[in-house]
Each structure stands twice: as C-alpha cells, then as structure tokens.
Amino acid sequence: MAKQTGSGERRVRGSRTGRPIMALLDLLGRRWALRILWELRAEPLTSRALRTACDEASPTVLQVRLTELREAGFVELGDGGGYGLTPVGRELCETFMPLHRFAERWRSKSGA
Amino acid sequence: MAKQTGSGERRVRGSRTGRPIMALLDLLGRRWALRILWELRAEPLTSRALRTACDEASPTVLQVRLTELREAGFVELGDGGGYGLTPVGRELCETFMPLHRFAERWRSKSGA
C-alpha cells in the first residue's frame, strides 16, 4: 500500500533500500498502475469512465491503485468528481510517454 | 505469458485491444518486470546476480518474468550464460531511464 514510515521514507514491497527509483518502479510495477496513468494523460476521467478505458478492470484493483497513486501524489480526485493527474503526475506521465512511439516500433520489429 | 496468436498480434491479459502500447504497459506492469530491465541496464547479469540485485526476489517470478521479457525480445540469454538486454531492450530501457531523475525529484517533493 506504499505506506510511509515516520520520516517520510517510502518502504514498499520489493524495495527495501529506500532508493526512490526502486519505490517508483515497484509502485508502477503493479497491475493497472501504468495503465491508469496512461488513460488519465489527456483528461480527467470519472471512476466509471476510467474503468471503461481500462478494459473493464475490476473496480477493486482500480480503487486500490487509485488510492496508492493518490498517496504517491500522482493522481487526485477533483472537487466535482473525476480523477485527474496532479502536476507531478503529469510530469511522470510525460516521462514515460516516449513509450508510445517505442511500442509501435517494437511491434513492427517483433510482432508480425 | 504474452502469448502470440497466429498473426503476431500480441494478446495479453488486460489488453484485448491489441494496441502495442497496451501490451507493453501490461507486460511492464507485472512485478519485477521494470526492475529486471533496470538492473540489466548497465551490464549482463547471471540469474543469481540478478536475483541478488532484485532484493532476493523469488526465482520463480524472476524466471517467469525473464521468459516473458525474452519472448518480448527485450532480454536474451548470452552464450556463456548471463542475462543481458537486446538492442531493443536497451532501447526500451533508455526510454524510461529519465524515470531515475524524476524519482529523485519526486521524493524531495512528496517524501520528507
């Protein structure tokens, strides 16, 4: 759940070193985490719309992931409802946005 | 397991659209997948060394992930033993390498 210990040190499953890159890789390495950020890249989505965008993933995981991503400061729930990226979240999203173009090239190389 | 159907279309759990970015996000969104790529970024590692680098993750998952990453064409097993990145894998690794610097900034903002 990406709990935080007293000093603000993140101690996440699978990364006991405390190095932020490890905590980040662990957080993003949970199911639907990357996908959620990806689907929110353009505009905020309601929980239902997000669920639809994520191939009808079960609301249980989505809710857990959203909570984690909110605790991490990447996602926020707007006043009028709907989940959106925080400035930091948008920054993160842009960081791995080049993955899109890579994925296209990847398929053309390894796929058909 | 990132099986491939006849036409080379990847059909991965959680991404039934076939869009390569979804397949990629799903593949990378499995435990230790990102971490494995990250640990192999500098040099090839033997399975044991990789296990050590990954906080003694269980060999079961590592083996499964390594198989998936090999099928995806990101990782290969060298002749003399030891897992290393393929050219495509190195390309992918460099794609999300900026995550490192982001993670540092992220901690300084949200952490302590």
Added chain:
DNA sequence: GCGTGTTGCTACAATAATTGTAGCAAGGAA
C-alpha cells in the same frame, strides 16, 4: 575418476494480489 562450485531452472505449499459480480450511500436532476 572424484568432489566443489557454478550456471539456468523447477517443484511445492503458503501467502498475497487480482478478478468478477454485486451492491452500498450520497448527490443531482426531473
């Protein structure tokens, strides 16, 4: 040959995460 150590890899049971379905309370509009 013999041991000793490595390699990649697997079996197994216990635990944790994820799925899929159903449903809740709170709010808004008719």
Added chain:
DNA sequence: TTCCTTGCTACAATTATTGTAGCAACACGC
C-alpha cells in the same frame, strides 16, 4: 418521489507471488 450518476466496498473464486528447497548440466581443480 424516482431515476441516474458519482466514488467506493464486500465477497468468494481465481490467479500471481513468495520462500524454500532442490534438480541436471557444466566447468574447475585434483
């Protein structure tokens, strides 16, 4: 009120992951 949406939760079934132990194959020194 009814109808519809919002965010969110309960629950059992399924799947993934963990942790420990161990395998066969290969290379070394002896």
